[in-house]
Amino acid sequence: MKRKKMLFVLAAALLLGSGAYALSGEDVKENTPKATLADQNWVFTQAVSSDPMNPENYAEGSTTHCTGVLNLCGIKAPADENGNPIIEPNSPLAQRIQNKDTSQGDVFLRND
Incomplete structure (x- = not known):
């Protein structure tokens, strides 16, 4: 039982971590200012x-x-x-x- 719980927590952490990484990548693209020509x-x-x-x-x-x-x-x-x-x-x-x-x-x- 303890092992299942630990695997569940580990899987949830991996899932949440990859989701946060994907969202942060989208935010960077959307919020990066376009270069302006001098x-x-x-x-x-x-x-x-x-x-x-x-x-x-x-x-x-x-x-x-x-x-x-x-x-x-x-x-x-x-x-x-x-x-x-x-x-x-x-x-x-x-x-x-x-x-x-x-x-x-x-x-x-x-x-x-």
């Missing part, structure tokens, strides 16, 4: 074309020289896996680039 400064170089929506027309660099109100000088955006800025079509950033809207601090203009 914004970088990009200078509009027109390397491929004059299209400001083409990410290949930008080079990573300082935008401190971008002072003015007339022409696109640079943007602030995260990099994609190819080392180009992420400019999603019809995104708020894309709209600000097209409208030369500097109100969010991620579009920079120059006067020349």
Whole structure:
């Protein structure tokens, strides 16, 4: 009788332990924050074309020289896996680039 009781307690402990382990694994997956991409400064170089929506027309660099109100000088955006800025079509950033809207601090203009 004592042996059956001990086996029962051992089996219950194993069962509870494995259940707790499985639950803790699910919690970690659900509660782990997704990585966010850091914004970088990009200078509009027109390397491929004059299209400001083409990410290949930008080079990573300082935008401190971008002072003015007339022409696109640079943007602030995260990099994609190819080392180009992420400019999603019809995104708020894309709209600000097209409208030369500097109100969010991620579009920079120059006067020349």
